[in-house]
Amino acid sequence: MIPFNHLGWFFKYLGPTAYPRDAIKELCHFIRPLPQQASLLDLGSGTGVLSEFAYKCRDDLRFVAIDPSEGMLKFSPPYVETHTARAEQLPFDEAGFELVIIGEALHHFQDPDIVIQEIVRVLKDDGRLFIYEFDPSRSLGKYICLAEKMAGEPANFFKPKVLKNMLEGYGFSVDITLHGWRYTVKAQLTGATDL
Numbered sequence: 001m002i003p004f005n006h007l008g009w010f011f012k013y014l015g016p017t018a019y020p021r022d023a024i025k026e027l028c029h030f031i032r033p034l035p036q037q038a039s040l041l042d043l044g045s046g047t048g049v050l051s052e053f054a055y056k057c058r059d060d061l062r063f064v065a066i067d068p069s070e071g072m073l074k075f076s077p078p079y080v081e082t083h084t085a086r087a088e089q090l091p092f093d094e095a096g097f098e099l100v101i102i103g104e105a106l107h108h109f110q111d112p113d114i115v116i117q118e119i120v121r122v123l124k125d126d127g128r129l130f131i132y133e134f135d136p137s138r139s140l141g142k143y144i145c146l147a148e149k150m151a152g153e154p155a156n157f158f159k160p161k162v163l164k165n166m167l168e169g170y171g172f173s174v175d176i177t178l179h180g181w182r183y184t185v186k187a188q189l190t191g192a193t194d195l
């Protein structure tokens, strides 16, 4: 297993470099229509890298984050409300969030199906989901997938089309953008027209 609890300093300073500029632009564009002071939930937030990108475009939002590793959470920026928890069992009531974001973390979750059910539970009716992930069928993505399997991680990597189908099965409309061996998912529950 990757010892995330001891790697906060590493992800705090090098984590942002793993995100392509276009993926960050997409995130900004995607969160622009959210109402003022909407609630954002960052799953597997680590040190809060993806929340920090979102904050640069929408500093009015309420930022909430969960991660099981306190050694990662302790590096979160002060405007993020952190909870030590797993994505499979979210400590929140139903329909409390307008947006869920997940950066480089879905493949670490033990049970992505349960996590998606939890996301649907905590999202409002027209809630949005943004995911940034690695494609296990493309160049560097293949090696990261292999390395994580060897490290004993869940390595639940999905090809973009497979994740799209999975999310559609839970009632999301889904738009995928490829960034070479990485990709982003923009999804919205019921009645989405403006991804």
Ligand SMILES: C[S@@+](CC[C@H](N)C(=O)[O-])C[C@H]1O[C@@H](n2cnc3c(N)ncnc32)[C@H](O)[C@@H]1O
Residues within 6 Å of the ligand: 004, 011, 015, 016, 043, 044, 045, 046, 047, 048, 049, 050, 066, 067, 068, 069, 072, 085, 086, 087, 088, 102, 103, 104, 105, 108, 109, 110
């Ligand atoms: C590669 S880090 C990504 C952190 C951050 N999202 C970023 O973009 O830098 C993966 C994170 O997933 C977290 N994680 C692992 N299993 C988890 C689970 N079941 N639920 C929530 N987070 C989990 C780890 O503790 C770690 O902080």
